Amino acid sequence: MEEYIARRLKGLEVGEEEREWLERAVDFHGHLCGGLIIGVRMGLLGLKELGVRRAKGEELLAIVENDTCAADGIQVVTGCTFGKGNFIFRDWGKMAATFYDRNKKRGVRISISPEALEKMREFREMIHKLLKEKGNLPFEEVFEEVRRELSGSNLEKKMEKTLLEMEDDKLFDVREVEIEAPAKARMFASVICEECGEAVMEPRARLKLGKIVCIPCLEG
Ligand SMILES: [Zn+2]
Numbered sequence: 001m002e003e004y005i006a007r008r009l010k011g012l013e014v015g016e017e018e019r020e021w022l023e024r025a026v027d028f029h030g031h032l033c034g035g036l037i038i039g040v041r042m043g044l045l046g047l048k049e050l051g052v053r054r055a056k057g058e059e060l061l062a063i064v065e066n067d068t069c070a071a072d073g074i075q076v077v078t079g080c081t082f083g084k085g086n087f088i089f090r091d092w093g094k095m096a097a098t099f100y101d102r103n104k105k106r107g108v109r110i111s112i113s114p115e116a117l118e119k120m121r122e123f124r125e126m127i128h129k130l131l132k133e134k135g136n137l138p139f140e141e142v143f144e145e146v147r148r149e150l151s152g153s154n155l156e157k158k159m160e161k162t163l164l165e166m167e168d169d170k171l172f173d174v175r176e177v178e179i180e181a182p183a184k185a186r187m188f189a190s191v192i193c194e195e196c197g198e199a200v201m202e203p204r205a206r207l208k209l210g211k212i213v214c215i216p217c218l219e220g
């Protein structure tokens, strides 16, 4: 793993803290990629802007606007995770995330800057071209194909260099946002589904002709 990171980051200017988090993120995510770099840097900047530490509980929230590789970087760095319920996904397909501190009731939205997008224009155009050529393939196949074509290419190196070396204030746009704090995740008691016998959270249980059932048994 260390060898892989060292090889991928060779010759690039990456700070000590960033390198450490990239390592942890790659460990979680499985590979280094542009999206992961963006997520790691976005998460670090979010913590810095809010002046908070990585979340142990639900004091910090991340609201991400895409479900790309960046989302994994954000989860690793901020400790806002799917499982803790403080990682919220808005399916808007935008490279942006809002970080919200429940204690200070402060939120910042961080998005990739137009300047950064311009710098990566060639790379984005290449992705467009490749996707068009491949047609409507499933993610896994497209990803593999695109990765094979771009892996180790100058275009990819240039993009990663841009993403790793651009200053925070050039790479991202940051603004304070006023948001309604989403409700905290709740714990629920479970009941036993009368069809499959498995436990199901009470608010997810349904009635089927007078029997308590889980959703798959209701729909199956
Ligand atoms: Zn990735």
Ligand SMILES: [Zn+2]
Binding pocket: 193, 194, 195, 196, 197, 198, 213, 214, 215, 216, 217
């Ligand atoms: Zn069931």
